[in-house]
Amino acid sequence: MDFEPIPGLVEARKEFDDFFREEMKKAPPGWQGSPEEITTDEGLAFQRYMARELGKRGWICLAWPKRYGGLEKSHFDQLAFNEARAYWRAPGVDGFGAGMIGPTLLAVGSEEQKEKFLPPIARGEVWWAQLWSEPNAGSDLASAQTFAQKEGDYYIVNGQKIWTSGAHHADWGFAVVRTSRVHTRSRALSYLLFDLKSPGITINPLPTMSSHRRQEAYFNEIFLDNVRVPVTDRVGEENDGWRMIRATMNFERSGLGAYGAMKRSLSELIDFCRETKWQGEPLLNNALVRDRLAQLAIDIEAGLASARHVLWGQYKLFLGEESPRDQATRSSSLKYFRSELSQRFAHTGCQVLGLYSQLKGDSKWAPLAGKFESEYQSTPGGNIHSGSTEIQKNIIAWEGLGLPRI
Amino acid sequence: MNLDFTEDQKMLRTMARDFLSTECPKSLVRELEESDLGYSPEIWKKMAELGWQGIMIPEEYGGTGMTFFDSVLVIEEMGRNILPGPFLSTVICASTILEAGTEEQKRKFLPKIAAGDMILTLALTEPSASWKPEHISVRASVSGENYLIDGTKLFVPDAHVANYLLVVARTHENAKPEEGITIFMVDVKSPGIQCESQLTMGLDNKCEVVFENVVVPKENILGKLNQGWTIVQNTLMKAAAAKVAEMSGGCQASLEMTTDYVKDREAYGRPIGGFQAIQHYMADMWGHTDRTKSIAWEVNWKVSEGVATTLDVAIAKAWANEAYKWVTERAVQCHGAIGTTRDHDMGLYYRRAKVAELDYGDTDYQKEIVARELGI
Numbered sequence: 001m002d003f004e005p006i007p008g009l010v011e012a013r014k015e016f017d018d019f020f021r022e023e024m025k026k027a028p029p030g031w032q033g034s035p036e037e038i039t040t041d042e043g044l045a046f047q048r049y050m051a052r053e054l055g056k057r058g059w060i061c062l063a064w065p066k067r068y069g070g071l072e073k074s075h076f077d078q079l080a081f082n083e084a085r086a087y088w089r090a091p092g093v094d095g096f097g098a099g100m101i102g103p104t105l106l107a108v109g110s111e112e113q114k115e116k117f118l119p120p121i122a123r124g125e126v127w128w129a130q131l132w133s134e135p136n137a138g139s140d141l142a143s144a145q146t147f148a149q150k151e152g153d154y155y156i157v158n159g160q161k162i163w164t165s166g167a168h169h170a171d172w173g174f175a176v177v178r179t180s181r182v183h184t185r186s187r188a189l190s191y192l193l194f195d196l197k198s199p200g201i202t203i204n205p206l207p208t209m210s211s212h213r214r215q216e217a218y219f220n221e222i223f224l225d226n227v228r229v230p231v232t233d234r235v236g237e238e239n240d241g242w243r244m245i246r247a248t249m250n251f252e253r254s255g256l257g258a259y260g261a262m263k264r265s266l267s268e269l270i271d272f273c274r275e276t277k278w279q280g281e282p283l284l285n286n287a288l289v290r291d292r293l294a295q296l297a298i299d300i301e302a303g304l305a306s307a308r309h310v311l312w313g314q315y316k317l318f319l320g321e322e323s324p325r326d327q328a329t330r331s332s333s334l335k336y337f338r339s340e341l342s343q344r345f346a347h348t349g350c351q352v353l354g355l356y357s358q359l360k361g362d363s364k365w366a367p368l369a370g371k372f373e374s375e376y377q378s379t380p381g382g383n384i385h386s387g388s389t390e391i392q393k394n395i396i397a398w399e400g401l402g403l404p405r406i
Numbered sequence: 407m408n409l410d411f412t413e414d415q416k417m418l419r420t421m422a423r424d425f426l427s428t429e430c431p432k433s434l435v436r437e438l439e440e441s442d443l444g445y446s447p448e449i450w451k452k453m454a455e456l457g458w459q460g461i462m463i464p465e466e467y468g469g470t471g472m473t474f475f476d477s478v479l480v481i482e483e484m485g486r487n488i489l490p491g492p493f494l495s496t497v498i499c500a501s502t503i504l505e506a507g508t509e510e511q512k513r514k515f516l517p518k519i520a521a522g523d524m525i526l527t528l529a530l531t532e533p534s535a536s537w538k539p540e541h542i543s544v545r546a547s548v549s550g551e552n553y554l555i556d557g558t559k560l561f562v563p564d565a566h567v568a569n570y571l572l573v574v575a576r577t578h579e580n581a582k583p584e585e586g587i588t589i590f591m592v593d594v595k596s597p598g599i600q601c602e603s604q605l606t607m608g609l610d611n612k613c614e615v616v617f618e619n620v621v622v623p624k625e626n627i628l629g630k631l632n633q634g635w636t637i638v639q640n641t642l643m644k645a646a647a648a649k650v651a652e653m654s655g656g657c658q659a660s661l662e663m664t665t666d667y668v669k670d671r672e673a674y675g676r677p678i679g680g681f682q683a684i685q686h687y688m689a690d691m692w693g694h695t696d697r698t699k700s701i702a703w704e705v706n707w708k709v710s711e712g713v714a715t716t717l718d719v720a721i722a723k724a725w726a727n728e729a730y731k732w733v734t735e736r737a738v739q740c741h742g743a744i745g746t747t748r749d750h751d752m753g754l755y756y757r758r759a760k761v762a763e764l765d766y767g768d769t770d771y772q773k774e775i776v777a778r779e780l781g782i
Contacts, residue, residue: 138742140673163743208746209753210607219747279536288770350760354768355535355561358606358761365533365560365604365614373607376760377753380738381746388742390683406682 012077016059016084023053024088030361030369033089033261034378035165035218036211043091044169050092051124060098061122064106068114069122075315079308082257087264096165097121097128101174101193104248107317108236117172117193129167131175131194131222132245134160139391141176142186142242146224148177150231150238155179155192157227163385167203167220170196176245179238186242191235200227210377246328258338259304262345265371266296269349272368283352292348299341306334329400332392339382339389346375409703414472415479422480425456426487432751438490439609443567445491453493454522463500468517474501474644475710478651482702485655488754490610492525492564494652498645499526499572502589506629506637511591515570528641529559529571529592529615537642537767539635540583544617546575546590553577553627555590555620563765565613566603568594573617574638577631584635589628596620608761643716646723646766647702647709653730653762654702657695660755664691664737671742678740687736694729701725717779724772727763734759 024031026049028042037043054060062078064070071077085093093099102121105114120126137144146159157177167173173194180188194201201224205217236244270293273283283289310330316322349372350357361370383389397403411419429449438444453459461477463469477497484493500519503511518524534541544557555575565571571592578586594601598620603611629637665688668679678684705722708714734756738745745752763769 133743136672138673143673143675207748209748209750209757211748279534279538279541351768351770354770355531355764358608358612358764360605360607363604377607377757378746380735380756381743383739384743384746389739390681393683 009076009080012073013080013084016081017088019057020084020088020090023050024090027090031089032369032371032374033091034374036374038091038166039169039218047091048124050090051094054092055122055124058122060093060124061102061118064102064118064122068106068118069120075311079257079311083260086257086260089261089264092124094121094124094127096130096170096174097126097172100130100248101128104174104244105235107247108244110232110235112232113193113235126172127166127170129164129170129173129196129220131161131164131167131173133163135162135221138163139388141245142189144176144178144189146175146177147181148179148190148192148229150179153231155229155231155234157192157194157224157229159224161222161224162206162220164203164220164222165218167196167222168205172196173222174235174248176241179241183239188239189241189245190238191241191244192229193233193235194227194229198227198229200225208378208381210374258342259300259307262296262300262341265345265349266293266300268368269293269352273352276367278354289352292351296341296345296348299344303334303337303341306330306337310334329396332387332395332400335387336383336389336392339379342375342382343379346372346379350376411479415476418476419479419483421456422458422483423486425452426483426489430487430489432488432754435488435490435754442603444564444603444609444611445567449489450491451522454520457520459493459496459500459522460516460520462497463504463516463520467512468520470520473710475707478648478702478706478710481648482651482655485652486659488656488659488758492527492567494645494648495527495564495568496525498641498648499528499570501644502528502572502637502641503591503628505640506589508625510625511628515591524570525564525568526570526572527562527564527568528645529562529565529573530638530642531559531561533558533560535561537771538583539587539638542574542576542583542587544573544575546573546577546588546622549621551624553590553622553624555592555617555622557617559613559615559617561604561612562615563613564611565594565601565615566611570594571615572628572641573622574634580632586632587635587638588631589634589637590622591626591628592617592620592622596622606761608758610758610761639716642766643714643719644709646719647705647714649762649765650698650722650726651702651706653726653759654695654698656755656758656762657698657730657733660734660737660752661688661691661695663751664688664740668740684740687740691733691736694733698726698729698733715779716775720767720772720775720779723767724769724776727769727772730759730762 027046031037038047058071059081061070062073062081063075066072098121102118105117132141134144134146146157148155148157173196175192175194177190177192178188179190201222204221206219206221207217211217273289276283313322313327317327353367353372356367357372359366359370360373398405429452438446457470458480460469461472462474465471481494496519500516503515515524532543544555544559546553546555555573571594573590573592575588575590576586577588580586598618600616602614604614606612668684669677671678701722705714705718708718738752738756741752744750
């Protein structure tokens, strides 16, 4: 085992940091990098600008084959980029495109699909949304009811999807649909790619609990009414979608860049505590504050150590030396560790800020632009989306530990 | 000992629950959250007609002559239903005037409060974000027969709709900071007052109030000059205890809503309430809620009887702070993604639980008091 940095990686990280340090000066004032900011006109324009700049440099999909828009760098280069981008809170990378459907297509897509869809993702030109959950199929995705009826060279799709992040600004979507009335549950599912501008698609916003009259929604519900999808936009075989869906799920759960963002946030919180006096003393002199900040630092490093192993496992998957199942346990464990850590971070930030923690970001009295007021409300969602904590624990128990299912 | 409610108390609770669920459905709660006023003057008037604002005010001053505890039973139902507005602020100030006011002050303010014609709030905290006397910097200086108040108060609940503020100001510099504090009853229409509401996580109104040479007559001192801090402490104890009752109501509503949901919502072919993990969460939510109910009733009974100690209230507030946050957080988890949306009722309680922790002392503050009172 060898934890030495890969030669060239330190220089690569420096190149990314230098780039972001300059480019982020162009961010809208008070930029925190939250999904809600990106729904504003200003935020969206900045995101698209950054996507073009990153795409020009080939950085969005560093590890992809060059013929699909990548630079054939290592997955560790990708991690260095992800960490730098997260640290600088820079937008411009479509997590659903570059992080989910892209790797899925690389692993199981047809050559035509790879050539059609991957280069625009790598260039930052096309944005994706995930059409998975339904009102009655959240954790139990295998019970999805949206139906795709095959008619000649097309599927005619009817149904409803929900919790579709960023769909109102996306170009394409990847969906779980039912393609058989004979088979049941996961054995009847297929994986379709949708042009979101197709006739018959209606997208409605779903505001979160932190939204109020001055904020836009990030999540959506999508109604599909006789939407025509070419059969060539199905990924994998008909009724074999569950296998691909499980592979995508594991790409979704690693969250590798998140720890860089947390380190930055911790650094800012420490600076705030150093500069801010409360009851005549710097906050950093308060033993409770010191204890809480230290605990966050410890938890972040523990998560990061495990994330590096997840990255190594994804690299082995890419080489064909591991299967998605091999990664499932660690990915699942890390997923809810990270979401609960994010939640603890928000709680700690609020505890440190005391009375000020309740103020919305546009109050002149709100410290750190209301970051923790917002995150206190958004972080519970992390324990639910992308596979709830309870589901992750089931996966660990059943697949990792071989415990019996009830 | 008798831990049953009296028949009058049972009636009061039932009537309050029915009234609030009819008059203030959650759709109205959301409307009021988005409004500038943050409360409904129509509901306020109806509550006054029911005698609620005057529950603990003696009949000679226009009230119904019941007790602080009876008033808190209504506050508990307000927490269950989430009634936005200045009720708790106003009745706590009424209690303070009853305790420390002159006969003239009682006759001037209490009948109007009971009639629903006056809203009051305590203006204590400042940008220092402290509940301690040494951090009171708003000053009141003598000017003939009046005082001039200067400085800034922050996080003042409902000041934007109040008629009077009970302003805690420093009137004398002293080696002991608690000696030199005076409470002034200040008309918000006085020249020199600027009030701006700051939107919070709970979408309630916590205000910045800036005082610039605000003239206040001497007769508006509540209690004695330089001896206001004891009154402030008593007021904080009552407010914190009442808040615990409101939080208890919120816990109960969250538990009931979640129990109904997990019985109904299906996944993998059965109600999610049938899964062991969910059942364990629900069991713990029940326990936290039940203990919050018990401690809320007990501490408020003690306050009502005049036997509550500083330790009693600090323990209750610290407990409720964490219990309400935890119950609502687990409730959101049990609801899944729908619980994180603005349009689902669970979010109303989750947001309020955090803000309620901060009102009248967060957990760190209460634990400091507990440790001190235990002699640690």
